[in-house]
Amino acid sequence: MNTLQSIVESxxxxxxxxxxxxxxxxxxxxxxxxxxxxxxxxxxxxxxxxAPNLSVFLAKFFRTAxxxxxxxxxxxxxxxxxxxxxxxxxxxxxxxxxxxVGLTCPGTVDPDALAAARTQSGPITAVAFANxxxxxxxxxxxxxxxxxxxxxxxCQRCRHAHPVLYDVVLHDFEPRPVPKDPFAHVxxxxxxxxxxxxxxxxxxxxxxxxxxxxxxxxxxxVCQDHxxxxxxxxxWVTQKDTVADKFLFHMIHTLHLAGRCTECGECERACPMKxxxxxxxxxxxxxxxxxxxxxxxxxxxxxxxxxxxxxxxTGI
Amino acid sequence: xxxxxxxxxxELADLLRRLSEQAEVWVPTRQAMTPHRPMFRxxxxxMDLDFQPMPVTSAxxxxxxxxxxxxxxxxxxxxxxxxxxxLLWEDPAVFRPTIVFGCRPCDARGFLVFDRAFLxxxxxxxxxKARRDKNLVVSMVCPEPDAACFCGAVGSHPAxxxxxxxxxxxxxxxxxxxxxxxxxxxxxxxxxxTPSQAQQEEAxxxxxxxxxxxxxxxxxxxxAQHFFKRFADTAFWRFHTERCLSCGVCTxxxxxxxxxxxxxxxxxxxxxRLRSWDACMFHHFTQEASGHNPRPTKAERFRNRxxxxxxxxxxxxxxxxCCGCGRCLRHCxxxxxxxxxxxxxxxxxxxxx
Numbered sequence: 001m002n003t004l005q006s007i008v009e010s011x012x013x014x015x016x017x018x019x020x021x022x023x024x025x026x027x028x029x030x031x032x033x034x035x036x037x038x039x040x041x042x043x044x045x046x047x048x049x050x051a052p053n054l055s056v057f058l059a060k061f062f063r064t065a066x067x068x069x070x071x072x073x074x075x076x077x078x079x080x081x082x083x084x085x086x087x088x089x090x091x092x093x094x095x096x097x098x099x100x101v102g103l104t105c106p107g108t109v110d111p112d113a114l115a116a117a118r119t120q121s122g123p124i125t126a127v128a129f130a131n132x133x134x135x136x137x138x139x140x141x142x143x144x145x146x147x148x149x150x151x152x153x154x155c156q157r158c159r160h161a162h163p164v165l166y167d168v169v170l171h172d173f174e175p176r177p178v179p180k181d182p183f184a185h186v187x188x189x190x191x192x193x194x195x196x197x198x199x200x201x202x203x204x205x206x207x208x209x210x211x212x213x214x215x216x217x218x219x220x221x222v223c224q225d226h227x228x229x230x231x232x233x234x235x236w237v238t239q240k241d242t243v244a245d246k247f248l249f250h251m252i253h254t255l256h257l258a259g260r261c262t263e264c265g266e267c268e269r270a271c272p273m274k275x276x277x278x279x280x281x282x283x284x285x286x287x288x289x290x291x292x293x294x295x296x297x298x299x300x301x302x303x304x305x306x307x308x309x310x311x312x313x314t315g316i
Numbered sequence: 317x318x319x320x321x322x323x324x325x326x327e328l329a330d331l332l333r334r335l336s337e338q339a340e341v342w343v344p345t346r347q348a349m350t351p352h353r354p355m356f357r358x359x360x361x362x363m364d365l366d367f368q369p370m371p372v373t374s375a376x377x378x379x380x381x382x383x384x385x386x387x388x389x390x391x392x393x394x395x396x397x398x399x400x401x402x403l404l405w406e407d408p409a410v411f412r413p414t415i416v417f418g419c420r421p422c423d424a425r426g427f428l429v430f431d432r433a434f435l436x437x438x439x440x441x442x443x444x445k446a447r448r449d450k451n452l453v454v455s456m457v458c459p460e461p462d463a464a465c466f467c468g469a470v471g472s473h474p475a476x477x478x479x480x481x482x483x484x485x486x487x488x489x490x491x492x493x494x495x496x497x498x499x500x501x502x503x504x505x506x507x508x509x510t511p512s513q514a515q516q517e518e519a520x521x522x523x524x525x526x527x528x529x530x531x532x533x534x535x536x537x538x539x540a541q542h543f544f545k546r547f548a549d550t551a552f553w554r555f556h557t558e559r560c561l562s563c564g565v566c567t568x569x570x571x572x573x574x575x576x577x578x579x580x581x582x583x584x585x586x587x588x589r590l591r592s593w594d595a596c597m598f599h600h601f602t603q604e605a606s607g608h609n610p611r612p613t614k615a616e617r618f619r620n621r622x623x624x625x626x627x628x629x630x631x632x633x634x635x636x637x638c639c640g641c642g643r644c645l646r647h648c649x650x651x652x653x654x655x656x657x658x659x660x661x662x663x664x665x666x667x668x669x
Contacts, residue, residue, distance in 0.1 A: 024651035024653070025463060025464060025645055026462075029651045030651075031651035031652075032559040034559070052650055056561065061558075112350075121460070123463055124463075209564070209568045210382075210564075211568045213563040213564070224599075232579075238581045238590075239383060239592040240383050240581060240590060240592075241382040241383030241592065242383075269649065270565075270649035272353075272372055273350065274350040274353055276349070
């Protein structure tokens with residue numbers, strides 16, 4: 001039977017580095033790791049706490065001069081594999097540089113939801129997953145919480161729990177079934193009046209710190225050090241700590257991802273203030289599907305609609 | 317432990333309401349959408365207060381606002397000479413007294429780092445000083461340090477009083493308050509009740525058990541000594557910063573990060589000179605007008621962050637520019653652990669390029 005370690009061993013000779021996750025400062029927070037030494041393969045882990053989308057490092061790090069020729073092994077959940085596909089579509093990484101280890105995904109854990117679901121309070125010393133349950137060990141003992149109750153919002157609406165692009169797949173977890181209405185969250189908001197929606201966003205975005213974690217955690221925000229949020233010449237957004245400026249940044253961010261966003265939800269996960277910024281991008285994904293029947297990051301050969309121009313398109 | 321006051325859970329809101337008449341009282345409040353991440357807000361009646369979890373933001377904005385207008389200006393064209401413009405200056409707003417109520421001991425110590433940066437030496441920052449002079453800090457003995465907390469490794473503990481004017485100790489029925497400074501004792505005149513013997517005893521126990529409740533390992537002082545030895549070890553810094561996303565979560569949530577930028581935000585003939593938070597993790601932070609950037613990659617930028625907090629600042633001011641609150645780690649999207657990097661400074665481990 002394949003294990004994460006046996007799969008990585010099997011591709012080891014074909015790659016220069018493997019992007020995966022290892023244990024972080026506590027059992028709840030695995031961190032990205034770049035494995036370049038065979039003995040470190042043992043430290044790799046995969047479970048529903050492995051939230052970071054590793055494809056973020058491709059356009060932002062592995063395109064630099066010293067890294068451009070490196071062959072990369074990369075672990076990819078369903079959503080991560082869509083980001084990889086979109087990066088290939090846009091020519092930001094070559095498919096033949098990648099060896100993709102696809103992971104069937106049951107959804108990733110929202111640490112805040114897990115904290116809320118617990119009845120015990122002691123620091124968590126271990127977390128295990130079995131039969132759809134999260135098993136949490138602390139000094140108070142062991143308690144079990146259904147995984148379904150604590151998964152992130154992004155995963156509740158996931159349509160691709162099985163990776164869309166991979167060279168080898170690891171089937172450690174049952175992929176989460178496709179929900180009936182993946183855009184239910186967007187629609188719930190959209191069914192409100194214009195005033196209510198405006199009030200919602202003003203209230204949510206008011207607490208934005210402009211730390212740009214949403215932007216930097218996004219695998220497809222690839223302008224890197226030339227983002228117009230910080231450009232002084234020309235100046236698009238001021239430094240003022242007002243909701244109007246924050247709103248403007250998030251709108252620009254959203255529009256630059258229209259027809260490109262692969263709905264991985266990293267923007268929302270990375271936000272320390274838990275602003276549901278993913279909703280904005282989900283709306284553009286929905287529009288792309290309605291307007292062009294286009295779902296980004298599902299076909300490496302497809303051309304993103306806003307990277308092409310077709311004079312015959314109507315209705316825009 | 318004489319000079320103690322007591323406020324019950326039921327009376328707390330009324331106390332805060334009364335205090336709000338004299339000052340802007342910043343309290344940790346729970347937001348409907350983010351119940352697990354309280355943040356500091358000026359008190360308003362009916363607010364959902366929550367002193368239990370560590371607030372996601374520190375209270376630093378009270379003394380060092382994210383965006384602060386330093387002056388307003390207006391250009392006026394002269395009627396007689398078309399080329400002449402006049403700059404009219406307007407004084408900034410007056411500063412209201414502020415109370416930070418219920419922050420953690422680490423947050424209170426964070427302000428001491430600001431004090432050194434903004435008040436000591438030949439340049440005193442008039443804006444910071446005006447705010448600080450009218451500010452009072454009521455910190456609460458930390459009820460639940462988590463795995464990201466490391467106040468113990470930077471010379472503190474969860475019941476530390478340094479930097480606080482008043483210390484509040486959570487007991488079953490409310491809070492026991494101790495005045496620590498002259499200002500703090502003056503403040504306690506607002507609280508009429510005194511704690512019972514039993515409450516005093518309970519507070520003593522809470523204090524003692526909190527003091528030892530954080531396990532941060534050894535002090536970082538010895539490890540930090542190795543910073544300069546590691547300074548030019550490019551492979552070390554690349555290896556340890558590889559997963560960093562170069563966002564500003566760590567610096568913006570940090571109670572001790574005080575770097576800022578100055579911009580003139582103009583709108584037609586009007587404008588303001590703004591001081592706003594900046595982050596050394598951002599590429600443009602050291603971008604020079606020539607186009608040269610002395611810290612071109614995240615490795616140099618993170619090295620600077622470690623150096624500033626654990627080497628340059630302590631060398632100059634005798635204390636770490638870090639209070640061990642752990643927010644940088646707790647909320648980092650990729651779990652960058654500055655403690656682990658400081659600890660690794662002295663190790664002779666092999667790193668890969």
